Amino acid sequence: MLNLILGGNHLSKVPYSERDILYEIQHKISTLNKTRDNKIKQSLRLEKYTELWKVVTFILNIEAVIFVILSIGAGSSIKTAFFNNDYFVIISSIFSIYVILIQYYISEQRYGERALKAHYQQLHIEDLILSLKNLLIMKNSTDDLIKNSYFVNEYNRIINEYQILLKNNENHEPIDYQMAILESSNVKEKKKDFTKDNVMIYANIVFCILVPSILILVLIFT
Secondary structure (H helix, E strand, C coil), rough: CCCHHHHCCCCCCCHHCCCCCHHHHHHHHHHHHHHHHHHHHHHHHHHHHHHHHHHHHHHHHHHHHHHHHHHHCCCCHHHHHHHHHHHHHHHHHHHHHHHHHHHHHHHHHHHHHHHHHHHHHHHHHHHHHHHHHHHHHCCCCCCCCHHHHHHHHHHHHHHHHHHHHCCCCHHHHHCHHHHHHHCCCCCCCCCCCCCCHHHHHHHHHHHHHHHHHHHHHHHHHH
């Protein structure tokens, strides 16, 4: 389905030797629109990761606190009856260390900061698109007093600004491009997000369920 969409939206190629400034402006407007759509999807994706990680780390922290309290003894009689178990203590300790490490990993990913940066990038790209569209309006509404060189110079300035904007900034993921294409084509299809970040989130959701289950089994069978 996606290949058909990409093929259907593919712009007709014109040899460079036959292109004029108006064609280049229109072509770049289309290119910048696609980049902006990708940046919007990137920003939304990173914001989703931020919200999911908040829920996951909250659950992990609650579980870690409970396990630590039970391990060190919330009361000697309770501990003797149920939790005087070396396996329970070892698993609880490893789990607590993991929670600390995963929170450090999340902080290093800076999802919120990256989402905001992608959002500002798409706003900047929108400004460049409006500048290119303004050139087309000027071309259609002015006489020959405005020379063609003016449009060439303005076009080069805008494209140079666009290139600077993209340099040294995080590129979007393929999933962002695919989601933008599907949305613009009104296709009722959802792409599965198999990025490293999303896989890590759902792996930790499983981890939240798995570790308590293991600890319960340890208490029951030891």
